[in-house]
Amino acid sequence: MAILEKKTYKGLTEETAIQLVKELELFPVHAELTAREIGDGNLNYVFRIASEENSVIIKQALPYAKVVGESWPLTLKRAKIEADALVKHGEYVPAFVPKVFRTDEDLAITIMEDLSHLKIARTGLIEGEYYPNLAKHIGQYLAKTLFHTSDFALHPFEKKRLASAFSNPELCKITEDLVFTDPFFNIDTNDYEPELQSDVEEIWNHTELKIAAAKIKQSFLTEAEALLHGDLHTGSIFASEEETKVIDPEFAFYGPIGFDVGQFFAHLVFQVIVRKGEDREIIVNQIDEVWQEFYSVFSELWKSKGVDPFTKVDGYREVFLAKVFDDAIGVVGCELIRRTIGLSHVKDLDGIEDSAVRLKAKRAALSLGTNLILKKASIKTIKQFITTIEEFTA
Amino acid sequence: MAILEKKTYKGLTEETAIQLVKELELFPVHAELTAREIGDGNLNYVFRIASEENSVIIKQALPYAKVVGESWPLTLKRAKIEADALVKHGEYVPAFVPKVFRTDEDLAITIMEDLSHLKIARTGLIEGEYYPNLAKHIGQYLAKTLFHTSDFALHPFEKKRLASAFSNPELCKITEDLVFTDPFFNIDTNDYEPELQSDVEEIWNHTELKIAAAKIKQSFLTEAEALLHGDLHTGSIFASEEETKVIDPEFAFYGPIGFDVGQFFAHLVFQVIVRKGEDREIIVNQIDEVWQEFYSVFSELWKSKGVDPFTKVDGYREVFLAKVFDDAIGVVGCELIRRTIGLSHVKDLDGIEDSAVRLKAKRAALSLGTNLILKKASIKTIKQFITTIEEFTA
Numbered sequence: 001m002a003i004l005e006k007k008t009y010k011g012l013t014e015e016t017a018i019q020l021v022k023e024l025e026l027f028p029v030h031a032e033l034t035a036r037e038i039g040d041g042n043l044n045y046v047f048r049i050a051s052e053e054n055s056v057i058i059k060q061a062l063p064y065a066k067v068v069g070e071s072w073p074l075t076l077k078r079a080k081i082e083a084d085a086l087v088k089h090g091e092y093v094p095a096f097v098p099k100v101f102r103t104d105e106d107l108a109i110t111i112m113e114d115l116s117h118l119k120i121a122r123t124g125l126i127e128g129e130y131y132p133n134l135a136k137h138i139g140q141y142l143a144k145t146l147f148h149t150s151d152f153a154l155h156p157f158e159k160k161r162l163a164s165a166f167s168n169p170e171l172c173k174i175t176e177d178l179v180f181t182d183p184f185f186n187i188d189t190n191d192y193e194p195e196l197q198s199d200v201e202e203i204w205n206h207t208e209l210k211i212a213a214a215k216i217k218q219s220f221l222t223e224a225e226a227l228l229h230g231d232l233h234t235g236s237i238f239a240s241e242e243e244t245k246v247i248d249p250e251f252a253f254y255g256p257i258g259f260d261v262g263q264f265f266a267h268l269v270f271q272v273i274v275r276k277g278e279d280r281e282i283i284v285n286q287i288d289e290v291w292q293e294f295y296s297v298f299s300e301l302w303k304s305k306g307v308d309p310f311t312k313v314d315g316y317r318e319v320f321l322a323k324v325f326d327d328a329i330g331v332v333g334c335e336l337i338r339r340t341i342g343l344s345h346v347k348d349l350d351g352i353e354d355s356a357v358r359l360k361a362k363r364a365a366l367s368l369g370t371n372l373i374l375k376k377a378s379i380k381t382i383k384q385f386i387t388t389i390e391e392f393t394a
Numbered sequence: 395m396a397i398l399e400k401k402t403y404k405g406l407t408e409e410t411a412i413q414l415v416k417e418l419e420l421f422p423v424h425a426e427l428t429a430r431e432i433g434d435g436n437l438n439y440v441f442r443i444a445s446e447e448n449s450v451i452i453k454q455a456l457p458y459a460k461v462v463g464e465s466w467p468l469t470l471k472r473a474k475i476e477a478d479a480l481v482k483h484g485e486y487v488p489a490f491v492p493k494v495f496r497t498d499e500d501l502a503i504t505i506m507e508d509l510s511h512l513k514i515a516r517t518g519l520i521e522g523e524y525y526p527n528l529a530k531h532i533g534q535y536l537a538k539t540l541f542h543t544s545d546f547a548l549h550p551f552e553k554k555r556l557a558s559a560f561s562n563p564e565l566c567k568i569t570e571d572l573v574f575t576d577p578f579f580n581i582d583t584n585d586y587e588p589e590l591q592s593d594v595e596e597i598w599n600h601t602e603l604k605i606a607a608a609k610i611k612q613s614f615l616t617e618a619e620a621l622l623h624g625d626l627h628t629g630s631i632f633a634s635e636e637e638t639k640v641i642d643p644e645f646a647f648y649g650p651i652g653f654d655v656g657q658f659f660a661h662l663v664f665q666v667i668v669r670k671g672e673d674r675e676i677i678v679n680q681i682d683e684v685w686q687e688f689y690s691v692f693s694e695l696w697k698s699k700g701v702d703p704f705t706k707v708d709g710y711r712e713v714f715l716a717k718v719f720d721d722a723i724g725v726v727g728c729e730l731i732r733r734t735i736g737l738s739h740v741k742d743l744d745g746i747e748d749s750a751v752r753l754k755a756k757r758a759a760l761s762l763g764t765n766l767i768l769k770k771a772s773i774k775t776i777k778q779f780i781t782t783i784e785e786f787t788a
Contacts, residue, residue: 151615156570159615160563169554176550185703211713214704218714221545221553224616309579310608319605320612 007106009076012060017047020058024102026111027051043074043250048114055116056101061108061250075170078250079108084165085252086110088227092144096137096246115245118238125234125271126348128279135286137244138237138264139293146257147301149227152308163224168253171230172220175251179334180217183342184210192341195359199366200341212373216330224254232260233346234267258327261294265328265385266335269368270348273361273393284386291382295321322380329376329385336369368392401500403470406454411441414452418496420505421445437468437644442508449510450495455502455644469564472644473502478559479646480504482621486538490531490640509639512632519628519665520742522673529680531638532631532658533687540651541695543621546702557618562647565624566614569645573728574611577736578604586735589753593760594735606767610724618648626654627740628661652721655688659722659779660729663762664742667755667787678780685776689715716774723770723779730763762786 003010003020012020014035021027031051039046042065047058061079083103090097098113121131151159182189185204192200203209229236230251238245268290271283302317310316339346340362349365352358371392372379379385397404397414406414408429415421425445433440436459441452455473477497484491492507515525545553576583579598586594597603623630624645632639662684665677696711704710733740734756743759746752765786766773773779 151612156567156615157563160561160566164558164561167554167558169551172554173550181703187703207708210704210707211710214707214710215713217704218545221550222616222618224618309575310604310611313604313608314601316605316608319609 004104004107009063009106009108011062012045012047012058012107012109014047017049017058020107020109021049021056021111024111026056026101027054048116050114055114057098057112057114059110059112063108076108078168078171079103079110080105081166081168081171081252082248082250083110085227085229085249086112088149088162089141089145089229089246089249092148093141093246096141096244098245098247115238115247118240118243118245120235121237121239121244122234122267122347124239125283126274126351128275130279130282131239131244132241134237134239134244135268135289136293138232138246139290140297141244141246142232142261142264142290143294143297143301145229146226146260147298147305149254150225150257152302152306152311155307162227163254166227166253168230168251171251172253172255175230176217176221178343179338180213180220183334183338184213189343190341191343191345193359193362196341196362196366199363203337203341203366203370206370209370209373212330212376213334216327216334216373219256219327219330220259223256225257226254227252228255228257228260230255230260232263234264234271235346256324256327258324258329259331261291261324262328262331263335264290266332266339267346267348269332269336269389269393270339270346270365272389273364273368274348274352284389287386287389288382291325325380325382326376329372329379333369333372333376336365336372340365340369364393398498398501403457403500403502405456406439406441406452406501406503408441411443411452414501414503415443415450415505418505420450420495421448442510444508449508451492451506451508453504453506457502470502472562472565473497473504474499475560475562475565475646476642476644477504479621479623479643480506482543482556483535483539483623483640483643486542487535487640490535490638492639492641509632509641512634512637512639514629515631515633515638516628516661516741518633519677520668520745522669524673524676525633525638526635528631528633528638529662529683530687532626532640533684534691535638535640536626536655536658536684537688537691537695539623540620540654541692541699543648544619544651546696546700546705549701556621557648560621560647562624562645565645566647566649569624570611570615572737573732574607574614577728577732578607583737584735585737585739587753587756590735590756590760593757597731597735597760597764600764603764603767606724606770607728610721610728610767613650613721613724614653617650619651620648621646622649622651622654624649624654626657628658628665629740650718650721652718652723653725655685655718656722656725657729658684660726660733661740661742663726663730663783663787664733664740664759666783667758667762668742668746678783681780681783682776685719719774719776720770723766723773727763727766727770730759730766734759734763758787 002023003016004023017035018033033049033051035047035049037045038048044062045060049056061076063076064073086097086100098115100110100112102111147153229249230253236248238247265287268283268287272280275283299317302311349361352361379388396417397410398417411429412427427443427445429441429443431439432442438456439454443450455470457470458467480491480494492509494504494506496505541547623643624647630642632641659681662677662681666674669677693711696705743755746755773782
C-alpha cells in the first residue's frame with residue numbers, strides 16, 4: 001500500500017523513504033535512487049535521497065527525543081509548524097530558506113531542497129571560516145520575515161489567524177524553561193563545569209538580575225509581534241561564501257521581534273569570545289552589519305508597505321526599533337548565560353580544549369550576559385553594544 | 395420542529411423565545427410565561443422570559459448592527475466568546491458575573507440569570523447614586539479574573555489553549571480602530587461637537603502624543619497577558635448598594651491586564667469630571683479603592699497561587715504591577731479622548747444639557763487624556779494619578 005495513503009505516522013527507513021519519493025514522482029520514473037539518514041540532531045530523521053543528477057531531503061519528526069529513547073514524547077505537530085513556517089517565510093525571503101516540495105502532516109514530513117553543498121554556519125565559523133554575506137543576508141531575512149508578518153504589514157484578521165495557526169506551546173515551553181527560567185534557578189536540567197559553581201551561584205542569588213530576566217521571559221510569553229523563527233542560532237543556518245539558508249523553524253511562533261534578532265547576535269558573540277585579532281574583528285563587524293541591514297530593510301518596508309496609520313507618524317518607527325533593540329539585548333544576555341550553564345551548550349565554547357581558556361571564555365559569557373540583562377536600558381546603539389562586548393571579552 | 399434541533403441561526407421572537415425555554419425545561423411544565431425584548435443595544439436581542447415565580451434572560455447576537463440595518467455584518471462567534479468568557483470568569487468570581495444556564499453556538503444565544511433587580515451602574519451614577527461596594531467588587535473582579543488566566547497562574551499549555559480559543563479578531567478590531575486609532579487621525583468615524591474643532595486638531599497634529607498612543611495600541615495588539623473582559627465600562631456593570639455583576643464580555647480576548655483596569659478607571663473619571671463637592675470626592679475615593687483592592691488581591695493570589703518560579707523572586711511582583719499601572723494610565727488617556735471625540739460617546743458627558751458646562755467637561759476630558767498619555771511615565775502611584783485628575787478637572 002502506498003505510504004501516503006495510510007494516513008498514519010510511521011518512522012521512515014531508507015527503503016520506505018525511497019518508496020515515498022517515487023510515489024510522489026519527485027524523480028524520473030527510472031532514476032536509480034540512494035537514501036542515507038544523515039540526521040545528527042536527536043529530534044528528527046533526515047534522509048538524503050539522491051539520483052545521479054538530483055537530490056532532495058526528507059525531514060521527519062520523531063515522536064520522542066532520540067537521545068533519551070522514547071521517554072521524552074514530543075508533539076509531531078512541530079513538523080507542520082516547521083513546514084508552514086518555511087512556506088510562510090519563503091513568501092518573503094525565497095533566497096534564504098530551502099524550497100519546500102511537499103509536506104505531509106500524518107507522516108510529519110517535509111520534503112525539501114537538498115543543501116548539502118553548504119555547511120552549517122556554526123561548524124564553518126568554529127573552523128575559522130568567514131562568510132562575507134552572512135550578516136547582510138540574515139539582516140535581510142530578519143527584517144523581511146518579521147516585518148511582513150507583523151501588525152504593521154498585515155490586516156489584523158490575518159495577523160490573528162496566523163498567530164493562532166502558529167500557536168506552538170510545546171516547543172515554546174522548551175525555550176521558556178531552558179532559556180528564560182532554569183539557568184536562573186538551582187534546577188536539575190542545568191549543566192555546568194564544577195569550576196563555575198561560584199559564578200553560577202552568583203547568578204542564582206542575584207535578585208535584580210532575576211527580576212530583569214523575568215521581564216524578558218514575560219515578553220517572550222506574551223508579546224505576539226511577528227512570526228519568529230524561534231531558534232535562530234548559527235546551527236540553524238547553512239552557509240557558503242555566497243549563499244545563506246535558514247533551516248529548522250520548528251520553534252516558530254508569534255513572539256517578540258527582538259528574540260530572533262537577539263538570538264542571532266548571541267551566537268555571533270560566542271565567536272567574538274573565542275576568536276582573536278583580525279578574525280575577531282570580522283565577527284564584531286558582522287554584529288554591526290546585521291543590525292544596520294535589519295534596521296535599513298525594516299525601515300524601507302515600514303515606509304513602503306506599512307498599513308497601520310501610525311506607521312505614517314514621524315518618529316514612531318525609530319521608537320519601535322529602539323524597543324526591538326532593547327528586547328534583543330536582553331535576549332543576548334539570557335542566551336549567553338543559558339548556553340554556558342543550562343542544558344544545551346554550544347560547541348563554540350565547549351569545544352575549546354584548553355580548560356583554562358575554556359573557563360575564561362565561559363566566565364566572559366556569563367559576566368557579559370549578566371551585564372547586558374542588567375544594563376540594557378543604557379545600551380541604546382549598536383556601537384554601545386559592541387563596546388560592552390569588547391569590555392567583557394577583550 | 396424543536397428550535398435547538400434546527401442547528402441553524404434564526405433571530406428569536408418573543409414567541410419562539412418562550413418555546414425555547416420550554417424545550418429546555420428551564421421552568422415547570424405548566425408555568426405561564428411572558429416574554430419581552432428589552433435590549434437597548436444595537437448588536438443583540440435581549441429577551442426577559444418570566445413566570446410568576448422566576449425569570450431568565452436570553453441574549454442573542456444579531457448577525458449585523460441594528461443601528462445601520464443589515465449593512466454592518468458582525469460575527470456570531472462573539473456570542474460564543476461572551477458565553478465562554480462568562481463561564482471562565484465565573485470560575486474565579488461567581489459572585490460578580492451572571493449565572494449561565496445554557497448556551498447554543500448555532501443560535502448564538504446565552505441563557506442566563508435575570509439581573510433586572512439591579513441597575514446599570516452608569517445610569518445610577520449619572521443619577522447621582524453611590525454604590526458603596528462597586529470599587530471593592532470590581533477591584534476583586536479584576537484581580538481574580540486577570541491573575542487566574544495569566545501565565546503567573548496557568549500552565550503555559552493551558553494559557554496558550556485559552557489564548558487561541560478566545561482569539562477575537564472582529565471585536566478587537568472595533569477597539570483597535572475606535573479607541574486606539576481613529577480619534578488620533580482625521581477619520582470619518584469621529585464624531586465631535588463643532589466647538590471642539592481646534593482641540594481635536596491639536597490632537598491630530600501632536601506627533602509626540604500620537605507616538606505614545608501608537609505604543610499603547612501596539613500593547614493592545616500584541617500583549618496576551620490575561621483573559622480580559624475587553625469592554626469594562628460602567629455600562630457593562632449591573633449594581634445595587636450590595637451587589638455588582640459584570641455583563642457583556644463579548645470583547646473578551648487575551649490582552650494586556652492594564653486595559654481592563656484602565657477602562658474602568660476612565661469611566662469613573664467621567665463621573666469625577668461631571669460631579670461636584672462631596673459627590674465627586676466619593677468617586678475619587680473609589681478610584682483609589684479599586685486600585686488598592688486590585689493590588690492587594692492580585693498580590694495575595696501571586697503569593698499563594700503563583701506557579702512560575704519567578705513569582706517567588708522578591709520584588710518582581712511590584713515591578714509587574716507597576717507595568718500594569720503604567721499600561722492602565724495610558725488606556726485611561728485613550729478612553730477619555732475617544733469617548734469625547736470618537737464614534738462612541740458616554741452619556742455622562744453628552745447628557746449635560748448646558749452647552750458651556752458640557753464643552754468645559756469635554757475639554758477637561760481631552761486635556762486630561764492627552765496629559766495622561768504623554769506623562770504616564772511620571773505617574774507612578776494612584777495618588778499621583780488622582781492629583782493629575784484633580785489638576786485637569788477641578
